Amino acid sequence: MTNDMGVQREWLVRCEWECDELAVCSVEAMGDQVGVSTPDHDLLVLTTTRAKEFAAALDAAITQAEADRG
Known part of the structure; x- marks a missing residue:
């Protein structure tokens, strides 16, 4: 997501959650x-x-x- 200045501050990332259920995690810039x-x-x-x-x-x-999958 972007703020009013057009700067991206949040990235949504697909992940597997409980019981291999597809979900979304968030990575966010929060000040410093x-x-x-x-x-x-x-x-x-x-x-x-x-x-x-x-x-x-x-x-x-x-x-x-x-490498383990390999």
């Missing part, structure tokens, strides 16, 4: 923090530094999962 919201509306809030660490860990996990 990043929020990740689950379909149950649980919210993980990370500073930009922690969000970068989270993104690096996620990339590493994706690489390993692809």
